[in-house]
Amino acid sequence: MCHPSLSHALATAHHLRDLALLRRVRDRIDREYVQPLDVEALARGVNMSAGHLSRQFKLAYGESPYTYLMTRRIERAMALLRRGDLSVTEVCFAVGCSSLGTFSSRFTELVGMPPSVYRDQEAHTTDGMPACVAKQVTRPVRNRQARVAEPQPA
Structure with a gap:
């Protein structure tokens, strides 16, 4: 069983990693908005599922990637x-x-x-x-x- 502070540290590290990946997705959209982008392609670029990316992006930025x-x-x-x-x-x-x-x-x-x-x-x-x-x-x-x-x- 994990120590509670270790669990918290791992959860925090995972959350920060996800935020960095979401920022990469947002920056890619800002740079490549003219390209044919879809959520599946954006998710593949950061090794996430499309559903997870959509949910996390909306939580972080208040709107879906699309x-x-x-x-x-x-x-x-x-x-x-x-x-x-x-x-x-x-x-x-x-x-x-x-x-x-x-x-x-x-x-x-x-x-x-x-x-x-x-x-x-x-x-x-x-x-x-x-x-x-x-x-x-x-x-x-x-x-x-x-x-x-x-x-x-x-």
């Missing part, structure tokens, strides 16, 4: 759409999404408006703004869904 990946893609899409020189379809594929429908739905959930409306309304709004400030003021909503504005009667 949600985190889509948020990264939407953040990049917002920047590309603000530039105004690419179509929504071009932006969809440029950020690694393979389905325009899924991209548009997720964009609308996170940002509160469809990508085409965002492109028209937000083009060039961050011109002249330092990149670090633009990133903060344009960051999509995390861990909750944006409310889509209800049309107001005229």
Whole structure:
């Protein structure tokens, strides 16, 4: 039988190892968001099962690996759409999404408006703004869904 303090030390070491692996997964998503990533591939990269990775990632970061990946893609899409020189379809594929429908739905959930409306309304709004400030003021909503504005009667 293990001594209680040894058990605690082993559990702590295991937890810290898992956190380091989760950070590697998050960093990989940040770097490779354009690549076709799925939870199984991410889990294989850190020798975890997909289920364990998903559960632990959500505990550590408050969202699933897939949600985190889509948020990264939407953040990049917002920047590309603000530039105004690419179509929504071009932006969809440029950020690694393979389905325009899924991209548009997720964009609308996170940002509160469809990508085409965002492109028209937000083009060039961050011109002249330092990149670090633009990133903060344009960051999509995390861990909750944006409310889509209800049309107001005229």
